[in-house]
Amino acid sequence: MSDKVRILRIVTRLNVGGVSFLVNFLHDSFSANEKFEELVLFGNCGRGEPEYTQNFKNGSWEKISSLQRKPSIFRDLKTLFKIVRKIQEYRPAIVDLHMFKAGLLGRLAVILCINLKCKVIYHVHGHLLDGYLSKMEKRLYLWIEKILASKTSVFVFDGLRVKSDFYSVGILRDRKSYVFMPGVLPSSTPGTRASRTGNLRVGWVGRLTEIKRPEIFLRLASDVNAMLPDVKFLMFGEGELKDQTIKRIHSEGNLVELRNFSQNVYRDVLSKFDLLVVTSANEGTPLIIMEAAMVGIPTVALNVGSVGEVISHNKTGILCENYEHLFNSIIELQASNPLFEKMSRSALEKAHMEFMVLRYVKQHNSLYSELSTS
Secondary structure (H helix, E strand, O other), X not given: OOOOEEEEEEEOOOEOOHHHHHHHHHHHHHHOOXXXXXXXXXXXXXXXXXXXXXXXXXXXXXXXXXXXXXXXXXXXXHHHHHHHHHHHHHOOOEEEEXXXXXXXXXXXXHHHOOOOOOEEEEEEOOOOOOOOOOHHHHHHHHHHHHHHHOOOOEEEEOOHHHHHHHHHOOOOOOOEEEEOXXXXXXXXXXXXXXXXXXXXXXXXXXXXXXXXXXXXXXXXHHHHHXXXXXXXXXXXXXXXXXXXXXXXXXXXXXXXXXXXXXXXXXXXXXXXXXXXXEOOOXXXXXXXXXXXXXXXXXXXXXXXXXXXXXXXXXXXXXXXXXXXXXXXXXXXXXXXXXXXXXXXXXXXXXXXXXXXXXXHHHHHXXXXXXXXXX
């Protein structure tokens, strides 16, 4: 048997998004590590949700098809016992959990493995307490988290706001916790900055789902076009609202160009526009804002979740409190190229100082070393 420390990483699904990139990058890093070895268990994406396909490069990946975001008592029990069997077979020293369903079933599975002692890390990537759950679902979620907190060795949060939310509802109590700000890879030409020529090209990137509120971007396109018809609007994304979004684009005169998301985000997405707009009702720590900053694209965003931890207001972008503020910010940046250029330079500087993903890996390396020797 190998002397390496075994890590079992479990993630609810590998949809196209920030968590999948982070899981993939962590796995690539620790699969090639002299001290650690790692196995990843992952579930199914939802209907109409594209899967992050840049995985399976290195190390070990196993899909559990019954592991899905949508609740189902029968399917979730089936998944629970599959995870229990895998823990008993693999016998990890550390179980590292990402997303709510993996966090729930993974911790229950560890409890059921009474003859195995291992440390449990639960990554809280987003703000489930706001925007996602009904009042009844939120009560149930809090009750579950308060119980499972006692079985969690360490909580890892993507941002200070997420951690503060957990403290405010009494989940953390005396549990050990850290904030590890995620990061991204630089573009293939680090230090270069996107060049704006003429009128703004305004972009939106994300899953076409209710929580991301793509309809706000479509409204912005219509309202801005009425004043500034030369400003271009592009959307990159797929999801359950795609058909509805296409119908609305057609009905409003095709003011927005909708394209599928590409996993080569620098070449195929960020090279196509000058200004990023984020309209979500809630966000964790959005990697797309970091990636945009890596090529000098400032962001105009609604001030929700941990967005304010990524954007320096009026320096690398604009944090907006309402729709009117979003609209006026686009008008202002179209009118003032010097202001846009200043924000662009500041975004690039901040990205290369604060958003490198290697720091995220080093933080995990230190945490795994600490847990494996305690």
